[in-house]
Amino acid sequence: FGFPLVIATSVTSVLCFSDRHQTLVIRIIIFLLASLVLLPVVKRMTGGNVLNTSIVITFLGVFFSFVYVKYSGPKLFLTYISPVIFVFPFLFVITFPTSVLSTSYEPRKNYPKVSIAKGTPVIFVLLDEFPLSAILNHDLLIDKSSFPNFKRISNQFHWFRNTSANYDHTKNALIGMLTGLDHKINEIGSYKKFPNNLFTLLGYDYQVEAHESSLSDLCPPHICSEQQDTRSFRPYLMDVLAIYFNIVLPRPISFGVPDISQSYKNFWDQSEGIEMWMKNPFVKKQFSIPNNHKDFEGKVLAGKEIRFYKFLSKLDSESEKRFYFLHILLPHMPYRFLASGKRYDPLGNYDYIGLNMENPVREVWDKQSWLVKIQYQKFMLQVGFTDFLLGKLLDRLEEKKLLDRALIVLAADHGVNIAVQGVQRGLDPDSLPDIASVPLFIKVPGQTKGTISDLPATLWDILPTLADALDISVPWEMKGHSLLDNFSRTQKRIIYDYKFEPFAVPDDFENFLLGRVKRKYDYFGEFKGWGKFRLQDEDSTAYMDKPVSEFLIEEMVDVQIELDQGLRVEAKINFLPAMVQGRVTGILKQDEWKTLIAVNGVFQASSPIVKINDQTKMLAFLPENAFKEGSNDVEVYLIQKPFERGSKIYKPRLN
Numbered sequence: 286f287g288f289p290l291v292i293a294t295s296v297t298s299v300l301c302f303s304d305r306h307q308t309l310v311i312r313i314i315i316f317l318l319a320s321l322v323l324l325p326v327v328k329r330m331t332g333g334n335v336l337n338t339s340i341v342i343t344f345l346g347v348f349f350s351f352v353y354v355k356y357s358g359p360k361l362f363l364t365y366i367s368p369v370i371f372v373f374p375f376l377f378v379i380t381f382p383t384s385v386l387s388t389s390y391e392p393r394k395n396y397p398k399v400s401i402a403k404g405t406p407v408i409f410v411l412l413d414e415f416p417l418s419a420i421l422n423h424d425l426l427i428d429k430s431s432f433p434n435f436k437r438i439s440n441q442f443h444w445f446r447n448t449s450a451n452y453d454h455t456k457n458a459l460i461g462m463l464t465g466l467d468h469k470i471n472e473i474g475s476y477k478k479f480p481n482n483l484f485t486l487l488g489y490d491y492q493v494e495a496h497e498s499s500l501s502d503l504c505p506p507h508i509c510s511e512q513q514d515t516r517s518f519r520p521y522l523m524d525v526l527a528i529y530f531n532i533v534l535p536r537p538i539s540f541g542v543p544d545i546s547q548s549y550k551n552f553w554d555q556s557e558g559i560e561m562w563m564k565n566p567f568v569k570k571q572f573s574i575p576n577n578h579k580d581f582e583g584k585v586l587a588g589k590e591i592r593f594y595k596f597l598s599k600l601d602s603e604s605e606k607r608f609y610f611l612h613i614l615l616p617h618m619p620y621r622f623l624a625s626g627k628r629y630d631p632l633g634n635y636d637y638i639g640l641n642m643e644n645p646v647r648e649v650w651d652k653q654s655w656l657v658k659i660q661y662q663k664f665m666l667q668v669g670f671t672d673f674l675l676g677k678l679l680d681r682l683e684e685k686k687l688l689d690r691a692l693i694v695l696a697a698d699h700g701v702n703i704a705v706q707g708v709q710r711g712l713d714p715d716s717l718p719d720i721a722s723v724p725l726f727i728k729v730p731g732q733t734k735g736t737i738s739d740l741p742a743t744l745w746d747i748l749p750t751l752a753d754a755l756d757i758s759v760p761w762e763m764k765g766h767s768l769l770d771n772f773s774r775t776q777k778r779i780i781y782d783y784k785f786e787p788f789a790v791p792d793d794f795e796n797f798l799l800g801r802v803k804r805k806y807d808y809f810g811e812f813k814g815w816g817k818f819r820l821q822d823e824d825s826t827a828y829m830d831k832p833v834s835e836f837l838i839e840e841m842v843d844v845q846i847e848l849d850q851g852l853r854v855e856a857k858i859n860f861l862p863a864m865v866q867g868r869v870t871g872i873l874k875q876d877e878w879k880t881l882i883a884v885n886g887v888f889q890a891s892s893p894i895v896k897i898n899d900q901t902k903m904l905a906f907l908p909e910n911a912f913k914e915g916s917n918d919v920e921v922y923l924i925q926k927p928f929e930r931g932s933k934i935y936k937p938r939l940n
Contacts, residue, residue, distance in 0.1 A: 308354060311350075311353070311354060312350040312351075312353075312354055313350070315346075315349060315350040315353045315354075316346040316347060316349070316350040317346070319345060319346045319349035319350065320342050320343075320345070320346040323342060323345050323346075324338070324342055324534070325532050327341045327342050327345070328534070395480060396480055396481075396485045396488070396489065396505070397481060397485055397486045397489060397759075397760050397761075398489050399486055399487075399489055399490065399757050399758070399759075399760065400489070400490050401487070401490045401491065401606070401755055401756075401757055402756070403730075403755055403756060404605045404606045405690065405691065405692050405730050405754075405755060406604040406605065406606075406607050406608075406609070406687055406690065406691040406692070407487065407491070407607070407608045407609070407691065407692045407693075407694075407751065407755070408600070408608075408609045408682070408687070408691050408692070408693045408694070409483075409608070409609070409610045409611070409693075409694045409696075409751075410611050410613070410675075410678065410693075410694070410695050410696075411459075411462070411610075411611065411612040411613070411696055411697070411698060412613065412615055412616070412671065412695070412696070412697040412698075412724070413455060413498075413612070413613065413614045413615060413616075413617040413697060413698055413699075414614075414616060414617040414618065414697070414698075414699065414700065414701040414710075415615075415616055415668070415671075415697035415700060415701075415723060415724060416700030416701060416702075416719045416720070416722060416723065416801070417446070417448075417700070417722045417723055417724050417794075417798065418719065418722065418797075418798050418801035418802055418805070419616075419664070419665060419668045419805070420432045420435050420668065420672075420724070421798060421802050422802065423799075423802060423803075423806070425446070425795065425798055425799065425802070426439075427439045428812065430812050431669065431672075431812045431815075432668070432669070432672040433672070433676070434672045434673070434675040434676035434679060435672055435675065435724075437676070437679055438675065438679070438695060438726050438735075439726065439735050439737075440734075440735045441688075441728060441732060441733060441734065441735050442693070442695070442726040442727060442728040442732070442735055443726065443727045443728065443729070443732070443735070443736050443738065443768070443769075444725075444726050444735060444736065444737045444738070445725040445726075445727070445738050445740075445742040445768055446737055446738065446739050447738070447739045447740060447741055447742060447793060447794060448696075448722070448723055448724070448725035448742040448743065448744065449721045449722065449723070449741070449742070449743050449744070449778045449780060449790045449794075450697075450698065450699040450700065450720065450721050450722075450723050450743075450744055450780055451467075451743055451744050451745055451779070451780055451781065452698075452699065452780065452781050453699050453710055453711065453712050453720050453721075453780060453781065453782050453783065454699065454710065454782075454783050455498070455698050455699070456471075456472070456473055456474065456501070457469075457470070457471075457474075457781065458698035458699055458744065459474055459498075459501040459503070459612065459698065460474035460479060460501070460503070461744060461745055461764075462483075462696070462698070462744045462745070462747050462748065463479075463482045463483045463484070463501070463503050463748065464479050464481060464482045464483070464503075464748070464763075465745055465747075465748040465749060465759070465761075465763030465764055465765055466479070466763065466764060467745070467764040469781070469785040471783075471785075473501060473502060474501050474502065474503050475501075475502040475503065476502065476503050476504060476505040479503060481760070481761045482503045482504075483503075483608075483610075483748055483751070484503055484504035484505070484508055484509065484608075484610070485504075485505065485508065486748075486752075486757075486759065487608045488504070488505070488508030488509075488608075490606060491606045491607060491608045492606065492607045492608070493508050493509050493607075493608045493610070494509070494596075494599045494607065494608070494609045494610070495508075495509040495608075495610045496592060496595070496596050496610060496611045496612065496613075497610070497612055498612040498613075498614060501612070504610075527542060527543055530542040589613060589614055589615055590626070590674075592611070592613055593611070593613055593615075593674050593677075596609070596611040596613075597677060597678065597681050600681050600682065600685055600687060601685060602685040602686055602687065604685070604687055604691070612698075615667065615670070615671045615674070616664060616667040616668045616670070616671045617701075618636065618701075619633050619636040620636075620660070620663035620664055620666070620667045621633070621667075622666065622667050622670035623666050623669070623670065623815070623861065623863065623909055624666050624668075624669025624670050624672070624673060624815035624818070624909075625670075625673070625815065625816075625909060626670055626673055626859070627859050627860060627861050627909070628859060628860050628861075629860070629861050629862065629863040629864060630864055631860070634864070635659075635663075635864050635866075638656050638659055638660060638897070638904070639651050639653070639656035639657040639659060639660040640660075640709070641706075648708055648709040648710055648711060649706065649707070649708055649709070650703065650704060650705055650706055650707050650708075650709060651705070651706070652705060652706050653705075653895050653896065654705045655892070655893050655895055655904070656895060656897070656904070657703060657704065657705050658808055658820055659820070659904060659905075659906055660703055661703045661808060662808070662809070662818075662819075662820055662906050663906065664701070664703055665805075665809070665818070666815070666818065669815050669818075675695075688728075689730070689731065689733075690730050690731070691728075691730065692727075692728070692729060692730055692751065692754050692755065693726075693727070693728040694725075694726070694727050694747060694751065695724065695725075695726040695727075696723065696724065696725045696726070696744060696747060697723040697724050697725075698723070698744070699720055699721070699723060700719045700720045700721065700722060700723055701719065701720070702715070702716035702719040702720055703719075704716070704719075711782060711783070712780065712782045712786075712788045717780070717788055717790070718791070718794055718797035718798075718801075719797075719801065720780065721780045721790050721794075722794045722797070722798065723744070725742060725744070725747070727747075727750060727754075727768065729754050729769070730754075738768070739793070739795075740768075741775065741776050741778055741792060742768055743765060743776075743778055744765075745763070745764040745765030746765035746766055746767070746768050747765070748763060748765065749763055749765045749766050749767045749768075750765075750767045750768045750769055752767070753767035753769050753770075754769060775792070777789070778790035778792075807821070808820055808821060809821055814910075815909065816908060816909045816910035817830075817908050817910055818908055818909075819889070819890055819906070819907070819908045820890075820906070822879075822891050824879060824891070824924075824928035825879060825881060825888075825891035825924070825928065828881055828888040828891070828924075829888055829889070829890075829891075830887060830888065830889070831887065831888050832886055832887050832888075833883050833886050833887065833888060833920070833922070834886065836934050837933065837934065838922065838934050838935070838936050839933055839934070839935050839936070840935070840936055841923060841935035841936060841937045841938075842937075842938055843871045844869070844870070844871035844872055844923065844935070844937035844938065845869075845870045845871055845937055845938040845939075845940065846867045846868070846869050846870075846880070846903065846921050846937050846938070846939055846940070847867055847868045847870075847939075847940040848865065848866070848867040848919060848921070848939065848940070849865075849866045849867060849868075850862055850865070850866075850919075851919075852918065852919055852920070852939055852940075853916050853917065853918055853919070854912075854916075854917050854919055855915065855916060855917070856912040856913065856914050856915065856917055857914065858914070861909060861912050862912075862917075863906055863907045863908075863909070863911075863912075864904070864905075864906055864907075865882055865890070865903075865904070865905050865906075865907060865919060865921075866897075866902060866903070866904045866905075867902060867903050867921060868900055868901065868902055869894055869901045869902060869903055869937075870901065871937070872894060872901065875893075875894040875901065876893075876894075877925055877926045878893075878894055878923055878924070878925055878926075879891055879892065879893050879894070879923070879924050879928065880892045880893075880894065880903040880905070880921050880922065880923055880924075881921070881922040881923070881924060881934065882903075882905050882907065882919065882920075882921055882922075883919070883920045883921075883922065884907060884911040884912060884917050884918070884919055885911075885913065885917055885918055886918070886920075887911070888922075889907050889908060889911040890905040890906065890907050890908070890911075891905065892904055892905040903921065920936075920939065921937065921939060922934050922935060922936055922937075923935040923936075923937055
């Protein structure tokens with residue numbers, strides 16, 4: 286709205302006050318207007334590539350400016366449609382829930398007024414889409430070789446292993462956890478609708494550092510130092526600009542525009558607290574094309590990581606009577622991180638691989654098991670990255686001497702189901718345990734030894750447990766109870782789906798967890814380090830990590846494989862081209878063949894031949910150790926049933 290209005294006003298001014306060069310000025314204005322309108326469409330067409338977007342948008346802008354000046358039809362069309370400049374913003378404001386951004390805060394007198402004598406620092410980290418089974422071994426203990434920092438946590442925290450989520454979606458899960466209420470409201474929770482919540486309970490006596498996500502607004506601005514002043518119009522305008530730039534610019538973060546996926550406002554303040562070298566913008570006085578910058582992938586941080594490091598920077602040793610809250614969308618989709626923190630899919634080309642896109646809900650997994658396994662592999666690597674960040678958190682807490690004296694909660698709002706033809710987040714008998722069973726760790730001040738409780742627990746119990754540990758009385762009735770009570774208890778547990786239909790939660794997740802852990806080991810085998818983490822395939826195991834030169838290779842000129850990224854890929858400090866996809870032509874009986882992918886002359890992964898978007902393709906996720914920094918040569922070979930060591934290996938034509 287803003288830019289078209291400025292341009293329209295400029296055109297009117299030029300036509301009113303200058304008779305010279307009117308045609309040239311009109312061409313320039315129409316060029317700019319057409320470019321702005323078409324940028325989002327062109328950005329999607331080019332996959333966000335800055336150079337290609339610039340070329341296409343320049344051509345289209347010149348074309349439209351020429352047509353506008355030469356023919357009368359476009360002039361009439363734009364003249365009659367011009368009132369949209371004023372109508373659309375009005376409709377947007379009255380139709381969409383923009384009040385969460387723009388409504389000013391009105392002080393209330395009925396917030397809880399609770400004094401807390403102990404002054405214990407409180408730290409609450411909430412993860413997202415995290416089934417407990419992901420981090421367990423065969424004994425249903427933390428898999429310490431894969432997740433050493435979760436193991437550190439279990440060694441010092443109370444671990445409530447039999448915890449159930451209460452909602453299968455984030456909005457209501459947040460409200461339930463932070464208010465302790467059993468509610469059914471299908472909108473973002475706000476402090477206006479839920480004035481009684483954990484932030485207002487502690488905020489009367491504590492300084493609060495709240496890093497809420499875009500799915501909650503429960504902390505009032507006068508309590509949360511992280512909240513912007515909604516009485517001022519300038520922050521609102523800046524947030525609108527951030528949203529607009531994210532829509533129209535290719536790779537907006539590379540131009541210094543903040544990520545908008547991790548919050549709902551105050552976007553421009555999300556880059557604080559990260560390493561100083563990250564604060565140097567790519568585009569200064571001289572222009573450079575960001576995606577041609579040699580360190581582009583390595584220097585562009587995703588919003589999730591920025592958000593985490595900002596939270597980390599706020600943790601202070603002088604933290605008496607402070608409450609730190611972070612909701613971070615990890616290991617939530619999209620999956621872009623390796624366990625080391627490196628990225629492999631900056632444009633999200635593989636975000637929806639394995640999801641049945643014909644389903645209107647878009648949350649049902651495909652019947653092709655290989656594609657679903659690839660997504661599970663991506664998920665596990667992002668869980669590994671989450672563990673890596675938690676290690677940074679524990680180190681920071683130890684450095685600031687907070688680990689011993691703070692009251693700490695680590696939880697997840699709900700899980701996720703990744704299974705062939707299963708629902709991703711919806712509830713049914715097969716998906717329910719993976720959606721409901723979530724991690725919950727709580728550490729009380731002075732605790733040095735971990736415990737495991739298998740008594741039934743729910744996320745509704747978090748707030749009562751915090752109140753119990755702080756020795757305060759909560760002035761409203763809550764659904765849950767304190768988990769610090771050591772007596773045996775039973776409770777009927779339920780979890781609501783997005784329609785608020787209740788589903789009964791089993792008393793014990795043990796059998797389910799054992800089944801899911803077995804599936805994990807069937808997929809990946811025994812853990813040998815994240816650098817060698819790959820899907821196990823009995824047909825190709827004998828070839829893995831072996832040089833191609835050890836095998837007899839036969840040319841197969843009738844088959845061609847065209848790799849999406851080409852035969853030479855570039856690995857950088859913080860980026861690996863780990864996804865290898867190629868189109869296969871010339872194969873008649875696809876089920877009889879598999880591909881072997883070699884990097885720098887060593888076999889590193891395999892893939893069956895599958896259908897993706899009605900095309901015959903191979904797709905593999907390569908382990909991190911397959912690459913060296915700089916250029917890497919990728920080759921694809923074929924093997925045919927029966928898949929036995931000593932069988933012929935064929936080399937198709939590669940492009």
